[in-house]
Amino acid sequence: MDRRRVLKSLLVLLGSALSVSLIYPLVRYLAPPSGAEQGGKVTIKKSEVEVGSSKDIVVRNIPAIVINTPEKGFIALSKVCTHLGCLVQYEKSKNRLLCPCHGGVYNLEGTVISGPPPKPLQKFAVKVEGDSVVIG
Numbered sequence: 001m002d003r004r005r006v007l008k009s010l011l012v013l014l015g016s017a018l019s020v021s022l023i024y025p026l027v028r029y030l031a032p033p034s035g036a037e038q039g040g041k042v043t044i045k046k047s048e049v050e051v052g053s054s055k056d057i058v059v060r061n062i063p064a065i066v067i068n069t070p071e072k073g074f075i076a077l078s079k080v081c082t083h084l085g086c087l088v089q090y091e092k093s094k095n096r097l098l099c100p101c102h103g104g105v106y107n108l109e110g111t112v113i114s115g116p117p118p119k120p121l122q123k124f125a126v127k128v129e130g131d132s133v134v135i136g
């Protein structure tokens with residue numbers, strides 16, 4: 001194999017790698033989040049959220065979180081803070097949701113515990129059907 005062919009092959013390989021590295025994030029961004037959404041409802045498998053853990057989903061274009069609590073089972077809340085719209089984060093160890101922007105704290109019912117949020121987080125209906133959890 002001569003030098004020209006090797007160089008050509010390397011350029012093709014490099015071009016392919018570059019294309020994949022640009023296209024893959026775009027496809028991931030445009031693809032719907034995991035969980036099948038039909039008619040505004042999102043269905044996930046129960047096994048996707050172990051007891052004490054959570055999963056981020058999107059319900060009717062609203063970022064949301066499903067938490068499998070040991071006490072009450074599955075709950076689903078909007079992640080959009082009612083203060084200025086930052087996304088809250090689940091703090092498993094403290095059994096609460098914390099807004100990183102201004103320190104708003106919500107309990108797992110979505111009720112404001114402390115901080116500036118003026119009202120509770122939006123709750124979504126949750127229905128367990130066999131091995132699935134239907135949210136929305």
Ligand code: FES
Binds near residue numbers: 083115
């Ligand atoms: S945006 Fe959440 S506390 Fe301000």
